[in-house]
Amino acid sequence: MAIIQLGSESEYIRITLRSPYNTEGWCRAKVDIALPCFSGHIEPWLEAGDIERFAAELQQVHELLKGEAKLLPREEQFTLHVQAGIGGHITICGVAWSGATYGDKLQFSLELDQSYLRTTLSQLASAASPK
Template identity: 30%
Template sequence: MNSFTIGINDNEQLTLTVLDYERSPVGDFFDDNWLICEVSIRAGAFRGKFRANLLTSELEELHRELRILHDGLQGNYTFEPLEGQLILRISCNNLGHFQINGEAMDQAGIGHRLVFKFSLDQTYLCTALEELSNLIQAFPVRT
């Protein structure tokens, strides 16, 4: 499956699955690089799943910035895609503790909003980084 998961257990977990490119390539960066995704969130007693469109370049940036945080064990990064349906504010301290504050919206601009928070150790990011790398290889940026 073309997905990656961030989280430590079934009660604190975000899974993003890429279903396909939105359309066949036509030679325009934005038209060619939209992905149809499904986002699944488990946050305490709350469960949700919705479709979202993300750009291939946004997933590449997420991978790059997560890798920097993982390797450097310090800093902050905000994943804020163009459509705004999934926002992740990620911070890390020098002990390898990660805090993820997220917002999810089931429809771009007008949807219902879920606010959630996960805490995890850097070791839980290793698998997510590998899965995200595989996802980027399966759906590369089209130029």
């Protein structure tokens, strides 16, 4: 299992890839969201290409301290939009649905410092590498 976390130990979005991409490039994930006064989880399906694209875009955001990275799976049950702002501030906005774009919907936002991205990028590299 690979774990990818954006944020601190108390406020985060954590993606746990439960199995290798063995179902035609798809992987079941568990997404935990912990924010002030809220915590929850969903279990979307992600494709290997989703993680690889997000990793490449997030690497650019980290290196240039500008731009954005998006995790936009085909089913859109869980999406992330990471944007770099002035002074190394990072804003993460996202949407989580209880089902693939149906059921209960959570829109969330998390602010962090760009220093948190280093660990996330290392985790993404491990998740994207062949096993």
